[in-house]
Amino acid sequence: MSTTEVALVTGGSRGIGRGIAVALAGLGWRVALTYNRDATAAAEAKGLVEAASGEGLVIQADVAQAADRARLIDAVLAHWGRLDMLVNNAGMAPRKRGDLLEMTEESYDEVMATNLKGPFFLTQGVAKMMIEQVQKGVIQRPKIVNISSVSAYASGTNRGEYCISKAGMSMMTALYADRLAEYGILVYEIRPGVIETDMTAAVKAKYDRLIFQEKMTPIVRWGKTEDVSRAMLAIAQDLFPFSTGQVFDVDGGFHVRRL
Numbered sequence: 001m002s003t004t005e006v007a008l009v010t011g012g013s014r015g016i017g018r019g020i021a022v023a024l025a026g027l028g029w030r031v032a033l034t035y036n037r038d039a040t041a042a043a044e045a046k047g048l049v050e051a052a053s054g055e056g057l058v059i060q061a062d063v064a065q066a067a068d069r070a071r072l073i074d075a076v077l078a079h080w081g082r083l084d085m086l087v088n089n090a091g092m093a094p095r096k097r098g099d100l101l102e103m104t105e106e107s108y109d110e111v112m113a114t115n116l117k118g119p120f121f122l123t124q125g126v127a128k129m130m131i132e133q134v135q136k137g138v139i140q141r142p143k144i145v146n147i148s149s150v151s152a153y154a155s156g157t158n159r160g161e162y163c164i165s166k167a168g169m170s171m172m173t174a175l176y177a178d179r180l181a182e183y184g185i186l187v188y189e190i191r192p193g194v195i196e197t198d199m200t201a202a203v204k205a206k207y208d209r210l211i212f213q214e215k216m217t218p219i220v221r222w223g224k225t226e227d228v229s230r231a232m233l234a235i236a237q238d239l240f241p242f243s244t245g246q247v248f249d250v251d252g253g254f255h256v257r258r259l
């Protein structure tokens, strides 16, 4: 069996996930990337992974569906026989932003299933498999990384379901960090601020105003997918061996309180 490490990046087809997948490939990792609907974007991302000297594997899987999550884990194992890092990146904004008092149960359920329940149970499945692989000596330094958001603590009353899902993901980071440390599985959270991707394209004018006119963040610019992937590279290269449950803010200083 090859000793090259394997990562699974959910939502690795576009945006932040694609950046992470390509960055890991640059380290020589083999990268399984998933998508839900956009097969063309996924194929493109796989091409970039391969150009960055990694091996790529594309898997369609709706992270909100239990059967898809099980199939995903099986597919990675069948292909490469190991999994060293899970990156829970796939996520969605509510289809329609709207006032908290008008939020529908459908939107709540969809966002929570995609952004929280899906990653929680995918992590549960992966964690069990990683424990077995650690015990058999197949993997040495397994890691799980959750891509949450500043919305984990910053209220946005026009996307409450998103905020709740990301706040839940932060507790999920703490829970798994606590539970899995005894097996040497380290769990981290990267908490991005406003990053330029398709997800934020719909609200670009609003964020342009907040960033450049209202100086919302000490670092006055949009975040780039590369800002997130650089944090991921540090984690992948084991630069934090005595840290788990750690949250990395990649947000231009958004979290700094000012007077």
Ligand code: NDP
Binding pocket: 010, 011, 012, 013, 014, 015, 016, 017, 034, 035, 036, 037, 038, 039, 041, 061, 062, 063, 064, 089, 090, 091, 092, 093, 114, 147, 148, 149, 150, 191, 192, 193, 194, 195, 196, 197, 198, 199, 200
């Ligand atoms: P994009 O909308 O650009 O990409 C989303 C990715 O997730 C796509 O690959 C998409 O696949 C996949 N995806 C969406 N729903 C599902 C699903 N049900 N099952 C499997 N895959 C799915 O988003 P970003 O790159 O901007 O965001 C990535 C993560 O970062 C998200 O969790 C987001 O909440 C978080 N984040 C983003 C910020 C930003 O400013 N952009 C800020 C803070 C956090 P497909 O195209 O096939 O549907």
